[in-house]
Amino acid sequence: MQICTMIPVAKEVGSLRAMGSGGIVSPTGNPELTPEKEKEFRRDLVLRALQILKEDVRE
Amino acid sequence: MTEKIRVVHYLNQFFAQVGGEEKADIVPGFKEGPTGPGRALQQILVEHGEVVATLFCGDNYFAEHSEQAKEELLRQMARFKPHLLIAGPAFESGRYGVACGAICQGAQERLGIHTVAGMDEENAGADLYCKHVYIINSGDSVVRMLPALRRMVTLGIKLVQGAPLGRPEEEGYIPRGIKRNAFAAKPPAERAVDMLLAKIRGEPFKSEIAAPQFHHIKPAAALRDLSSAVIALVTDGGLVTEGNPERMEPGRPTRFTTIPVEGIDRLDPKQFDVVHSGYDTAFANQDPHRLVPLDIMRELEQQGVIGKLHESIHATGGAHAAVENATRIGQSIAERLKSAGVTGVILTST
Numbered sequence: 001m002q003i004c005t006m007i008p009v010a011k012e013v014g015s016l017r018a019m020g021s022g023g024i025v026s027p028t029g030n031p032e033l034t035p036e037k038e039k040e041f042r043r044d045l046v047l048r049a050l051q052i053l054k055e056d057v058r059e
Numbered sequence: 060m061t062e063k064i065r066v067v068h069y070l071n072q073f074f075a076q077v078g079g080e081e082k083a084d085i086v087p088g089f090k091e092g093p094t095g096p097g098r099a100l101q102q103i104l105v106e107h108g109e110v111v112a113t114l115f116c117g118d119n120y121f122a123e124h125s126e127q128a129k130e131e132l133l134r135q136m137a138r139f140k141p142h143l144l145i146a147g148p149a150f151e152s153g154r155y156g157v158a159c160g161a162i163c164q165g166a167q168e169r170l171g172i173h174t175v176a177g178m179d180e181e182n183a184g185a186d187l188y189c190k191h192v193y194i195i196n197s198g199d200s201v202v203r204m205l206p207a208l209r210r211m212v213t214l215g216i217k218l219v220q221g222a223p224l225g226r227p228e229e230e231g232y233i234p235r236g237i238k239r240n241a242f243a244a245k246p247p248a249e250r251a252v253d254m255l256l257a258k259i260r261g262e263p264f265k266s267e268i269a270a271p272q273f274h275h276i277k278p279a280a281a282l283r284d285l286s287s288a289v290i291a292l293v294t295d296g297g298l299v300t301e302g303n304p305e306r307m308e309p310g311r312p313t314r315f316t317t318i319p320v321e322g323i324d325r326l327d328p329k330q331f332d333v334v335h336s337g338y339d340t341a342f343a344n345q346d347p348h349r350l351v352p353l354d355i356m357r358e359l360e361q362q363g364v365i366g367k368l369h370e371s372i373h374a375t376g377g378a379h380a381a382v383e384n385a386t387r388i389g390q391s392i393a394e395r396l397k398s399a400g401v402t403g404v405i406l407t408s409t
Contacts, residue, residue, distance in 0.1 A: 004408035014276035029349025057278035
């Protein structure tokens with residue numbers, strides 16, 4: 001699965017499992033948060049990513 | 060045409076002379092009259108038209124807030140009452156190309172004006188928008204600025220004046236997949252035989268029907284049980300070991316890195332580096348977990364949420380990657396991971 005910002009581009013090139021990221025310059029982070037909050041943000045993102053790997057893709 | 064064509068020009072923050080990657084998150088804005096390549100645009104337009112305004116937006120801002128950015132740009136554009144929007148050329152810059160396509164489609168649909176974008180045919184924006192928007196194939200290099208602008212202007216004037224357009228290869232735009240009836244000098248049977256004879260003689264010939272390019276991708280089966288899954292981390296954001304010993308190119312990559320992370324709980328910024336010419340790498344360099352979530356994955360492995368984190372991270376750079384190279388890199392990484400028993404991948408993209 002792919003964590004990215006430009007979902008339409010991901011879909012166009014055939015990425016079938018894609019979800020929104022924290023941004024172009026920090027896909028799995030957010031520099032505006034405190035380090036603790038940023039790590040929570042990342043954990044949430046990764047858990048959602050793993051959930052997507054568990055789901056079938058509807059064609 | 061007696062009335063001058065009112066032209067609005069869309070540029071990214073770089074070409075609008077606002078700033079480089081450090082300004083890639085600026086919100087939409089405008090300047091009256093032409094700016095940067097807009098000056099050349101004005102010279103090409105001569106008496107036919109006037110560049111009344113330059114609209115711009117940061118590449119990252121547009122990518123991250125596409126809808127808001129588009130709405131705001133359309134609102135600003137409407138005030139100038141343009142007849143024609145010229146967007147770019149964006150050459151091979153993917154974020155910029157996608158923004159050009161989106162703003163052109165929006166302006167056509169919402170403001171009812173003609174638009175012409177410019178970008179390389181391999182730009183992600185070309186694939187996404189070529190069916191809806193006239194996109195002049197600018198080539199991938201900024202040295203082609205003037206010829207690209209000339210073709211954009213020629214096409215734009217024809218659109219505004221309602222003049223008939225030539226075939227895509229004559230006008231220089233990327234085919235939109237539209238078929239039009241035309242008179243041919245010879246009937247189909249003769250044309251087909253001519254083509255066959257040319258093929259047998261080894262001479263060049265051109266099919267009248269473009270072969271469709273299907274790239275159907277079969278989805279991988281879902282992972283039923285994460286607690287036995289082997290997950291690998293991959294990124295196109297340019298992660299390398301400090302000093303870049305594998306010599307991964309910051310742009311136009313032809314290779315990928317293999318970074319051993321077995322037994323490592325966190326990516327120490329001193330031991331890793333981010334090499335990528337397509338985005339501001341400062342934040343990822345400060346904390347590589349913003350690019351590759353190794354810290355969280357290691358914790359989830361220790362907690363038994365996932366079976367195992369794969370022993371290596373693979374990385375390449377997405378900046379201006381040729382499709383051919385990117386495909387080969389992707390396939391090589393996938394083959395390696397499969398043969399190593401990896402069952403799932405998280406790919407992070409900048």
